[in-house]
Amino acid sequence: IIVDGMGMEYPGIVTVGSIYNTGPSNSQELKNMVIHEIAHQWFYGIVSNDPYSDAWLDEGFAVFAASLFKLSKLKETEDYNSMYRPDPNLELPVNLPLNQYESNMSSYVYGKSARKLWELFKDNGEVKEAEKFLKIYYHFYKYKEIDTKEFVRFVKYYFDLKDDTLFEGWLELEK
Ligand SMILES: [Zn+2]
Known part of the structure:
Protein backbone atom coordinates (compact mmCIF):
# COMPACT_ATOMS: atom_id res chain seq x y z
CA ILE A 1 0.00 0.00 0.00
CA TRP A 42 -10.15 -9.68 -6.56
CA PHE A 43 -12.43 -7.68 -8.84
CA TYR A 44 -10.15 -6.50 -11.62
CA GLY A 45 -7.00 -8.34 -10.50
CA ILE A 46 -8.32 -11.91 -10.50
CA VAL A 47 -11.77 -11.61 -12.06
CA SER A 48 -11.01 -9.46 -15.08
CA ASN A 49 -13.18 -7.22 -17.24
CA ASP A 50 -12.85 -4.54 -19.90
CA PRO A 51 -12.46 -1.38 -17.79
CA TYR A 52 -13.75 0.86 -20.58
CA SER A 53 -16.81 -0.97 -21.90
CA ASP A 54 -17.76 -2.70 -18.67
CA ALA A 55 -16.20 -0.56 -15.94
CA TRP A 56 -19.15 -1.25 -13.67
CA LEU A 57 -18.05 -4.86 -13.25
CA ASP A 58 -14.86 -4.06 -11.38
CA GLU A 59 -15.94 -0.75 -9.80
CA GLY A 60 -19.41 -1.90 -8.80
CA PHE A 61 -18.06 -5.16 -7.41
CA ALA A 62 -15.25 -3.37 -5.55
CA VAL A 63 -17.77 -1.02 -3.91
CA PHE A 64 -20.09 -3.94 -3.18
CA ALA A 65 -17.29 -6.10 -1.70
CA ALA A 66 -15.95 -3.16 0.33
CA SER A 67 -19.35 -2.54 1.90
CA LEU A 68 -19.69 -6.25 2.69
CA PHE A 69 -16.29 -6.09 4.38
CA LYS A 70 -17.31 -3.06 6.41
CA LEU A 71 -20.53 -4.70 7.50
CA SER A 72 -19.21 -8.10 8.43
CA LYS A 73 -15.58 -7.53 9.44
CA LEU A 74 -15.59 -3.99 10.79
CA LYS A 75 -19.09 -4.50 12.21
CA GLU A 76 -20.18 -1.17 10.86
CA THR A 77 -23.90 -0.86 11.00
CA GLU A 78 -25.83 0.37 8.07
CA ASP A 79 -29.48 -0.20 7.46
CA TYR A 80 -29.73 -2.80 4.71
CA ASN A 81 -32.62 -0.89 3.16
CA SER A 82 -30.45 2.15 2.63
CA MET A 83 -27.89 0.21 0.61
CA TYR A 84 -29.93 -0.67 -2.42
CA ARG A 85 -31.98 2.44 -3.17
CA PRO A 86 -30.52 4.08 -6.25
CA ASP A 87 -31.14 7.74 -6.97
CA PRO A 88 -34.26 7.75 -9.20
CA ASN A 89 -32.72 10.53 -11.29
CA LEU A 90 -30.02 8.16 -12.52
CA GLU A 91 -31.93 6.79 -15.47
CA LEU A 92 -29.07 5.45 -17.59
CA PRO A 93 -27.83 1.86 -17.40
CA VAL A 94 -24.61 1.26 -15.46
CA ASN A 95 -22.84 -0.68 -18.22
CA LEU A 96 -22.35 1.92 -20.92
CA PRO A 97 -18.86 2.53 -22.30
CA LEU A 98 -17.26 5.39 -20.34
CA ASN A 99 -17.51 7.91 -23.18
CA GLN A 100 -21.30 7.70 -23.05
CA TYR A 101 -21.57 9.25 -19.61
CA GLU A 102 -21.23 12.94 -19.00
CA SER A 103 -19.84 14.30 -15.74
CA ASN A 104 -21.71 11.82 -13.53
CA MET A 105 -20.03 8.62 -14.71
CA SER A 106 -19.08 7.56 -11.17
CA SER A 107 -22.68 7.85 -9.93
CA TYR A 108 -23.46 5.04 -12.32
CA VAL A 109 -20.31 2.93 -12.51
CA TYR A 110 -19.62 3.01 -8.75
CA GLY A 111 -22.89 4.08 -7.16
CA LYS A 112 -25.91 2.75 -8.96
CA SER A 113 -24.15 -0.50 -9.92
CA ALA A 114 -23.27 -1.40 -6.32
CA ARG A 115 -26.78 -0.50 -5.16
CA LYS A 116 -28.25 -2.73 -7.82
CA LEU A 117 -25.98 -5.58 -6.73
CA TRP A 118 -27.25 -5.12 -3.16
CA GLU A 119 -30.80 -5.13 -4.40
CA LEU A 120 -30.34 -8.70 -5.69
CA PHE A 121 -30.38 -9.85 -2.07
CA LYS A 122 -33.16 -7.78 -0.60
CA ASP A 123 -35.57 -10.71 -0.60
CA ASN A 124 -32.79 -13.26 -0.67
CA GLY A 125 -31.07 -13.34 2.70
CA GLU A 126 -29.33 -9.96 2.46
CA VAL A 127 -25.75 -9.91 3.78
CA LYS A 128 -25.29 -13.65 4.32
CA GLU A 129 -26.51 -14.46 0.83
CA ALA A 130 -24.50 -11.63 -0.68
CA GLU A 131 -21.34 -13.15 0.79
CA LYS A 132 -22.22 -16.55 -0.57
CA PHE A 133 -22.97 -15.13 -4.01
CA LEU A 134 -19.70 -13.22 -4.13
CA LYS A 135 -17.72 -16.28 -3.13
CA ILE A 136 -19.29 -18.44 -5.83
CA TYR A 137 -18.96 -15.68 -8.45
CA TYR A 138 -15.29 -15.30 -7.58
CA HIS A 139 -14.55 -19.01 -7.74
CA PHE A 140 -16.39 -19.32 -11.02
CA TYR A 141 -14.68 -16.42 -12.78
CA LYS A 142 -11.23 -16.24 -11.22
CA TYR A 143 -8.51 -15.88 -13.86
CA LYS A 144 -11.21 -15.29 -16.44
CA GLU A 145 -12.65 -12.20 -18.07
CA ILE A 146 -16.29 -11.39 -17.49
CA ASP A 147 -18.62 -9.02 -19.34
CA THR A 148 -22.20 -7.88 -18.80
CA LYS A 149 -23.63 -10.67 -20.91
CA GLU A 150 -21.85 -13.34 -18.87
CA PHE A 151 -22.81 -11.63 -15.60
CA VAL A 152 -26.46 -11.78 -16.66
CA ARG A 153 -26.11 -15.44 -17.62
CA PHE A 154 -24.60 -16.20 -14.22
CA VAL A 155 -27.23 -14.28 -12.23
CA LYS A 156 -30.09 -15.89 -14.14
CA TYR A 157 -28.69 -19.31 -13.44
CA TYR A 158 -27.85 -18.49 -9.81
CA PHE A 159 -31.31 -17.16 -8.92
CA ASP A 160 -33.12 -19.43 -11.38
CA LEU A 161 -34.67 -16.52 -13.27
CA LYS A 162 -36.87 -17.12 -16.28
CA ASP A 163 -36.57 -13.70 -17.92
CA ASP A 164 -34.59 -10.45 -17.89
CA THR A 165 -36.92 -8.23 -15.86
CA LEU A 166 -34.46 -8.08 -12.95
CA PHE A 167 -32.01 -6.18 -15.16
CA GLU A 168 -34.43 -3.60 -16.48
CA GLY A 169 -33.46 -0.05 -15.71
CA TRP A 170 -29.83 -0.73 -14.92
CA LEU A 171 -28.24 -3.02 -17.52
CA GLU A 172 -28.26 -2.48 -21.27
CA LEU A 173 -28.47 -6.04 -22.58
CA GLU A 174 -28.08 -5.41 -26.31
CA LYS A 175 -24.53 -4.10 -26.44
ZN1 LIG B 1 -12.15 1.41 -8.04
Whole structure:
Protein backbone atom coordinates (compact mmCIF):
# COMPACT_ATOMS: atom_id res chain seq x y z
CA ILE A 1 0.00 0.00 0.00
CA ILE A 2 1.57 3.27 -1.08
CA VAL A 3 0.07 6.28 0.62
CA ASP A 4 0.78 8.83 -2.05
CA GLY A 5 -0.95 10.01 -5.18
CA MET A 6 -4.29 9.03 -6.56
CA GLY A 7 -6.37 6.09 -5.36
CA MET A 8 -5.57 3.35 -7.86
CA GLU A 9 -5.33 -0.42 -8.08
CA TYR A 10 -2.49 -2.38 -9.63
CA PRO A 11 -1.73 -6.11 -9.41
CA GLY A 12 -0.38 -6.65 -5.89
CA ILE A 13 -0.11 -2.98 -5.07
CA VAL A 14 -2.47 -0.11 -4.37
CA THR A 15 -1.93 3.63 -4.11
CA VAL A 16 -4.13 5.84 -1.99
CA GLY A 17 -4.10 9.56 -1.29
CA SER A 18 -6.59 11.55 -3.25
CA ILE A 19 -9.49 11.10 -5.63
CA TYR A 20 -8.84 12.71 -9.01
CA ASN A 21 -8.42 16.44 -8.69
CA THR A 22 -9.39 16.86 -5.07
CA GLY A 23 -6.81 17.52 -2.37
CA PRO A 24 -5.43 15.03 0.15
CA SER A 25 -8.03 12.90 1.86
CA ASN A 26 -8.63 12.65 5.62
CA SER A 27 -7.82 9.44 7.47
CA GLN A 28 -11.32 7.96 7.21
CA GLU A 29 -11.33 8.59 3.47
CA LEU A 30 -7.89 7.01 3.22
CA LYS A 31 -9.11 3.91 5.06
CA ASN A 32 -12.08 3.62 2.74
CA MET A 33 -9.81 4.05 -0.25
CA VAL A 34 -7.47 1.29 0.97
CA ILE A 35 -10.45 -1.06 1.37
CA HIS A 36 -11.77 -0.16 -2.08
CA GLU A 37 -8.44 -0.53 -3.88
CA ILE A 38 -7.68 -3.82 -2.11
CA ALA A 39 -11.12 -5.13 -3.14
CA HIS A 40 -9.91 -4.60 -6.71
CA GLN A 41 -7.26 -7.26 -6.15
CA TRP A 42 -10.15 -9.68 -6.56
CA PHE A 43 -12.43 -7.68 -8.84
CA TYR A 44 -10.15 -6.50 -11.62
CA GLY A 45 -7.00 -8.34 -10.50
CA ILE A 46 -8.32 -11.91 -10.50
CA VAL A 47 -11.77 -11.61 -12.06
CA SER A 48 -11.01 -9.46 -15.08
CA ASN A 49 -13.18 -7.22 -17.24
CA ASP A 50 -12.85 -4.54 -19.90
CA PRO A 51 -12.46 -1.38 -17.79
CA TYR A 52 -13.75 0.86 -20.58
CA SER A 53 -16.81 -0.97 -21.90
CA ASP A 54 -17.76 -2.70 -18.67
CA ALA A 55 -16.20 -0.56 -15.94
CA TRP A 56 -19.15 -1.25 -13.67
CA LEU A 57 -18.05 -4.86 -13.25
CA ASP A 58 -14.86 -4.06 -11.38
CA GLU A 59 -15.94 -0.75 -9.80
CA GLY A 60 -19.41 -1.90 -8.80
CA PHE A 61 -18.06 -5.16 -7.41
CA ALA A 62 -15.25 -3.37 -5.55
CA VAL A 63 -17.77 -1.02 -3.91
CA PHE A 64 -20.09 -3.94 -3.18
CA ALA A 65 -17.29 -6.10 -1.70
CA ALA A 66 -15.95 -3.16 0.33
CA SER A 67 -19.35 -2.54 1.90
CA LEU A 68 -19.69 -6.25 2.69
CA PHE A 69 -16.29 -6.09 4.38
CA LYS A 70 -17.31 -3.06 6.41
CA LEU A 71 -20.53 -4.70 7.50
CA SER A 72 -19.21 -8.10 8.43
CA LYS A 73 -15.58 -7.53 9.44
CA LEU A 74 -15.59 -3.99 10.79
CA LYS A 75 -19.09 -4.50 12.21
CA GLU A 76 -20.18 -1.17 10.86
CA THR A 77 -23.90 -0.86 11.00
CA GLU A 78 -25.83 0.37 8.07
CA ASP A 79 -29.48 -0.20 7.46
CA TYR A 80 -29.73 -2.80 4.71
CA ASN A 81 -32.62 -0.89 3.16
CA SER A 82 -30.45 2.15 2.63
CA MET A 83 -27.89 0.21 0.61
CA TYR A 84 -29.93 -0.67 -2.42
CA ARG A 85 -31.98 2.44 -3.17
CA PRO A 86 -30.52 4.08 -6.25
CA ASP A 87 -31.14 7.74 -6.97
CA PRO A 88 -34.26 7.75 -9.20
CA ASN A 89 -32.72 10.53 -11.29
CA LEU A 90 -30.02 8.16 -12.52
CA GLU A 91 -31.93 6.79 -15.47
CA LEU A 92 -29.07 5.45 -17.59
CA PRO A 93 -27.83 1.86 -17.40
CA VAL A 94 -24.61 1.26 -15.46
CA ASN A 95 -22.84 -0.68 -18.22
CA LEU A 96 -22.35 1.92 -20.92
CA PRO A 97 -18.86 2.53 -22.30
CA LEU A 98 -17.26 5.39 -20.34
CA ASN A 99 -17.51 7.91 -23.18
CA GLN A 100 -21.30 7.70 -23.05
CA TYR A 101 -21.57 9.25 -19.61
CA GLU A 102 -21.23 12.94 -19.00
CA SER A 103 -19.84 14.30 -15.74
CA ASN A 104 -21.71 11.82 -13.53
CA MET A 105 -20.03 8.62 -14.71
CA SER A 106 -19.08 7.56 -11.17
CA SER A 107 -22.68 7.85 -9.93
CA TYR A 108 -23.46 5.04 -12.32
CA VAL A 109 -20.31 2.93 -12.51
CA TYR A 110 -19.62 3.01 -8.75
CA GLY A 111 -22.89 4.08 -7.16
CA LYS A 112 -25.91 2.75 -8.96
CA SER A 113 -24.15 -0.50 -9.92
CA ALA A 114 -23.27 -1.40 -6.32
CA ARG A 115 -26.78 -0.50 -5.16
CA LYS A 116 -28.25 -2.73 -7.82
CA LEU A 117 -25.98 -5.58 -6.73
CA TRP A 118 -27.25 -5.12 -3.16
CA GLU A 119 -30.80 -5.13 -4.40
CA LEU A 120 -30.34 -8.70 -5.69
CA PHE A 121 -30.38 -9.85 -2.07
CA LYS A 122 -33.16 -7.78 -0.60
CA ASP A 123 -35.57 -10.71 -0.60
CA ASN A 124 -32.79 -13.26 -0.67
CA GLY A 125 -31.07 -13.34 2.70
CA GLU A 126 -29.33 -9.96 2.46
CA VAL A 127 -25.75 -9.91 3.78
CA LYS A 128 -25.29 -13.65 4.32
CA GLU A 129 -26.51 -14.46 0.83
CA ALA A 130 -24.50 -11.63 -0.68
CA GLU A 131 -21.34 -13.15 0.79
CA LYS A 132 -22.22 -16.55 -0.57
CA PHE A 133 -22.97 -15.13 -4.01
CA LEU A 134 -19.70 -13.22 -4.13
CA LYS A 135 -17.72 -16.28 -3.13
CA ILE A 136 -19.29 -18.44 -5.83
CA TYR A 137 -18.96 -15.68 -8.45
CA TYR A 138 -15.29 -15.30 -7.58
CA HIS A 139 -14.55 -19.01 -7.74
CA PHE A 140 -16.39 -19.32 -11.02
CA TYR A 141 -14.68 -16.42 -12.78
CA LYS A 142 -11.23 -16.24 -11.22
CA TYR A 143 -8.51 -15.88 -13.86
CA LYS A 144 -11.21 -15.29 -16.44
CA GLU A 145 -12.65 -12.20 -18.07
CA ILE A 146 -16.29 -11.39 -17.49
CA ASP A 147 -18.62 -9.02 -19.34
CA THR A 148 -22.20 -7.88 -18.80
CA LYS A 149 -23.63 -10.67 -20.91
CA GLU A 150 -21.85 -13.34 -18.87
CA PHE A 151 -22.81 -11.63 -15.60
CA VAL A 152 -26.46 -11.78 -16.66
CA ARG A 153 -26.11 -15.44 -17.62
CA PHE A 154 -24.60 -16.20 -14.22
CA VAL A 155 -27.23 -14.28 -12.23
CA LYS A 156 -30.09 -15.89 -14.14
CA TYR A 157 -28.69 -19.31 -13.44
CA TYR A 158 -27.85 -18.49 -9.81
CA PHE A 159 -31.31 -17.16 -8.92
CA ASP A 160 -33.12 -19.43 -11.38
CA LEU A 161 -34.67 -16.52 -13.27
CA LYS A 162 -36.87 -17.12 -16.28
CA ASP A 163 -36.57 -13.70 -17.92
CA ASP A 164 -34.59 -10.45 -17.89
CA THR A 165 -36.92 -8.23 -15.86
CA LEU A 166 -34.46 -8.08 -12.95
CA PHE A 167 -32.01 -6.18 -15.16
CA GLU A 168 -34.43 -3.60 -16.48
CA GLY A 169 -33.46 -0.05 -15.71
CA TRP A 170 -29.83 -0.73 -14.92
CA LEU A 171 -28.24 -3.02 -17.52
CA GLU A 172 -28.26 -2.48 -21.27
CA LEU A 173 -28.47 -6.04 -22.58
CA GLU A 174 -28.08 -5.41 -26.31
CA LYS A 175 -24.53 -4.10 -26.44
ZN1 LIG B 1 -12.15 1.41 -8.04
